[in-house]
Amino acid sequence: MDGLGNFSSVFGWLSSINWLQVIAALLILGIGVFIAYTVKRITYRVFIRFMPQTTASTIARIIYYVLVIVFAISALGTLGIDLTGVVIAGGMLGIILGFALQSVTANFISGLFLYWERPLKPGDVVDVDGNAGVVVDISIMSTKIRSFDGILVRVPNEKVFNSVIKNIGANVARRLELIVSIAYREDAEKAVEIIKKVVEEHPFVLVYPEPEVFVTNLSESSVDLSVRVWTPTSEWMNVKKEILWRIKKALTEAGIEIPFPQRDLWFRGPLEVRVKRE
Numbered sequence: 001m002d003g004l005g006n007f008s009s010v011f012g013w014l015s016s017i018n019w020l021q022v023i024a025a026l027l028i029l030g031i032g033v034f035i036a037y038t039v040k041r042i043t044y045r046v047f048i049r050f051m052p053q054t055t056a057s058t059i060a061r062i063i064y065y066v067l068v069i070v071f072a073i074s075a076l077g078t079l080g081i082d083l084t085g086v087v088i089a090g091g092m093l094g095i096i097l098g099f100a101l102q103s104v105t106a107n108f109i110s111g112l113f114l115y116w117e118r119p120l121k122p123g124d125v126v127d128v129d130g131n132a133g134v135v136v137d138i139s140i141m142s143t144k145i146r147s148f149d150g151i152l153v154r155v156p157n158e159k160v161f162n163s164v165i166k167n168i169g170a171n172v173a174r175r176l177e178l179i180v181s182i183a184y185r186e187d188a189e190k191a192v193e194i195i196k197k198v199v200e201e202h203p204f205v206l207v208y209p210e211p212e213v214f215v216t217n218l219s220e221s222s223v224d225l226s227v228r229v230w231t232p233t234s235e236w237m238n239v240k241k242e243i244l245w246r247i248k249k250a251l252t253e254a255g256i257e258i259p260f261p262q263r264d265l266w267f268r269g270p271l272e273v274r275v276k277r278e
Contacts, residue, residue, distance in 0.1 A: 025076070029072060029075040032067065032072070036071065040063060044057060047059055058140070059112075108140055108157075111157040114157055114160060120165060121135065122135050126169070127168065128143070128145065128163050129155065133147035136152065140157075142154050143157060173232060174231065176227075176230070176239060176243070178227040178244065179224055182259070183223075183257040183258075188215060188223055188225070191251065192214070199229050202246070206232075211227075211229040211230075212226070212228040213226070213227050220263070221260070
């Protein structure tokens, strides 16, 4: 009799279930998982084009789980389960996490925009907010730059996105500008010709745009000549060092003085010199 009673109670419980709601909930959950998986694959294929594989995989996985949770809540709602308390608690938790992770969220979103816009990439020589060096890595939260003195600098993506980015290595050619000073008594035209010959003979100075040498300033102690040449970006520093040395050597051989700062003093009245003898 006990077994028959247990069977009756189980049968009664099964008959009380609304199987249409159960089937509808399972369909919603199944379709939702399928949609979430499809969106995950599409998201990964789109994001992998402009960001690292690990980052694209992480974002796709987050989107997948969010969609699964949404469809699971919808399925539970179909079964008649009251989820008001869960929704309210989830909303409050989301608000708290939003305030607590505000900077993290800002860096994450800025990282997505950096991946999308691509103003810089690993290997570029850049200047970001005064941090000059070579880009080592761009993650979803920060950008790492190896400075020219070997220090690894981590810059949050939010700061990178809001800063003026100077991508020094973006173009194949870069202009080099030097200031060369000569004494007032020297022949400026002769100095210009000597400097032009030096820069035109350098193998890494581009023919076009044409090199320029001209008087740019008449300062207190010298006549300042501006030297502007274009050179391959990869050779910019080497060209700067070599041209400076060659110009110095050529001007010295031509007897043209590169002056030091000097001042002329004028006195209103005659000077009296007194010599004290012991």
